[in-house]
Amino acid sequence: MIQNALQSTLRDAGYDWGLYELNHAVTLALADAANPERWLAGENLWPGAAISDVAPADMAAAFDRLKRMTE
Secondary structure, X not given: OXXXXXHHHHHHHOOOOOOEOHHHHHHHHHOOOOHHHHHHOXXXXXXXXXXXXXXXXXXXXXXXXXXXXXX
16 A cells, blocks of 8 residues: 555656566666666666566556545
């Protein structure tokens, strides 16, 4: 639930919000000191660490349905 809330919030704010293998993503993030600024600018820094168990469009649709339920 916490992961989904974080992903939904990141998506709403315009940041990368996908699912990633943590160790690989952290290694990639730490590889370049400019990465925090690049991520804040909207760049996806971790495509090689992505987990594709659920399609992003399906996740986004689920987040949108949940938001409508709370309005």
